[in-house]
Amino acid sequence: MDDQFADGDKVRLLNIRTFALLWVLMLVNSQAFATETMTLAQCLETGLKNNPAFKASRFNAKAAGEDIKTARADFLPSLSSGYSINNISSIASRGPADSDYLDQDIGSFNIRLSQILFAGSRIVNTYQKAKFSEEMAQAQADLKALELVYHIETGFYGLMKARQDVMIATEAVNRLTESVKSAEAFFEKELVPEVDLLQTRVDLADAKVQLGIAKNNVHRERIALLSLMDLQAEADVEFAEESQNEVLPPLSFDEAYKAAVKNRPDIRVLNFQLEIAKKEAAIALGKYLPVVRADISYQDQDRDYDAPGSSTFGNSYDRDQRNRYWSAGIYATWDIFDGGRSWYEKRKHNTDEQKILALVEDAENTISTGIKKALYSLSEARERMAGSAKAVSAAKAYYAGEEHRLKAGISTIPALLDAQVRLVRAMGNQTRAVLDYQTAASELKLMTGGKP
Structure with a gap:
């Protein structure tokens, strides 16, 4: 008999909880779909x-x-840099030899800092x-x-x-x-x-x-x-x-x-x-x-010749050359007529x-x-x-x-x-x-x- 009363209490408690849950859901749902009222300030x-x-x-x-x-x-100031690789292959030549046009590979790197001093x-x-x-x-x-x-x-x-x-x-x-x-x-x-x-x-x-x-x-x-x-x-x-x-x-x-x-x-x-x-x-x-600009740059150039050089006495020497240097200067440009x-x-x-x-x-x-x-x-x-x-x-x-x-x-x-x-x-x-x-x-x- 006590077990039956206990089961009945459980059922009633479950029904109460279910009703409460449904009531809460209905309340939330009604609020969710309720008409919103706006005043002028809210508008x-x-x-x-x-x-x-x-x-x-x-x-x-x-x-x-x-x-x-x-x-x-x-x-x-502006900072810029560049790197290039250049290959020169001579096809034909006449007259005294110019080392700038001999077969060679040239690698060049530079970095430049430029500042405009005056631009009108x-x-x-x-x-x-x-x-x-x-x-x-x-x-x-x-x-x-x-x-x-x-x-x-x-x-x-x-x-x-x-x-x-x-x-x-x-x-x-x-x-x-x-x-x-x-x-x-x-x-x-x-x-x-x-x-x-x-x-x-x-x-x-x-x-x-x-x-x-x-x-x-x-x-x-x-x-x-x-x-x-x-x-x-x-x-x-x-x-x-x-x-x-x-x-x-x-x-x-x-x-x-x-x-x-x-x-x-x-x-x-x-x-x-x-x-x-x-x-x-x-x-x-x-x-x-005029536009006045100051530049400071660093250059690194590497020349690699395919063939060594030859002196007047027939002695050979290494033509390869690498130059590193700084340069600084002030430059002015002026468009006089446009x-x-x-x-x-x-x-x-x-x-x-x-x-x-x-x-x-x-x-x-x-x-x-x-x-x-x-x-x-x-x-x-x-x-x-x-x-x-x-x-x-x-x-x-x-x-x-x-x-x-x-x-x-x-x-x-x-x-x-x-x-x-x-x-x-x-x-x-x-x-x-x-x-x-x-x-x-x-x-x-x-x-x-x-x-x-």
Whole structure:
């Protein structure tokens, strides 16, 4: 009997453990496939981490840093060596014998240390140009980050506004559906003409079309936002709307423009391009100056003749010879005339400087216009936020009154639904005003070069 109870306890214990294991597996599985919720801050973090275009800009800045090391190497001496084996076999000869052309094997080894002493400042200018190029690449990466943040923020706000449109359109469909039912009931009792029923049905069909368009806009905004974060369109991600009613402190145009000129990465990019053009012009002009180089070399040459030499008296001697020696010297080369190539190259870079200055002016005009638009949008959205808050308060009071009248039996369900639609529309307008304000704030941050 005790053994039977023991076996039963074992079975119950096994069942409990099995149930616990299944429960844990179900919990883990549900968590693994749970919908991920992302806030705007998480979207920005994911986008800056995953976006391929932004990663490419960072790699470009890293590669430009390697160019600095390459240019810096030109300041250091170069060391080279060589070895050769040469066989000379005489076919025919006439006149006095020349030992250089007798049958022989020549082995030669050399090692040379060379240092450029002067190159018309070309090495210095090339190094400085590489440093400007690296800083320009970093500024381009900053610009890419700034633009990516702007697109993610505006895409997020666009998705939230599209959702509001769906909510409003859904409420309109619900209200018109009830209106159609009421119209059909009145038409059956011959209380309304058929044209009123048909008009209500047309309004319902139109509302359903608008609802379909609104839902499609949600999908489009969602796919675009996921693409910016390098996520699949089918990703199980839900975007959480954040309640941000923060109003920025007043900012004048002069303050915003001064910040833009100081912080905008594209202005820095153009300034670096201008410095690079100046360095390229100096490099081209430096080609008219001589290049001075110091060389130190070691030579080891071994000549092995096939036949010994013969003196005037008929005595033979060994011709084989081996020479080892050091040599040092300073050499200067000067390209005196190149058909004007370097001069025209210098003029080309001077013209590039004028072009870049014009681009800087154009960029400043574009930024000025963008700042003015953003400030106007902020002001308009701020006014709508105040007005929509009053509208929401009035719509809530109207809805509460209709609800009270319906309970008292002096109102109808369509009237309550109409009040509900007004309330939803007012709340949607308030949310859209806030989202429009946040979008304008993102535009202002983009124009002023705000850090992501």
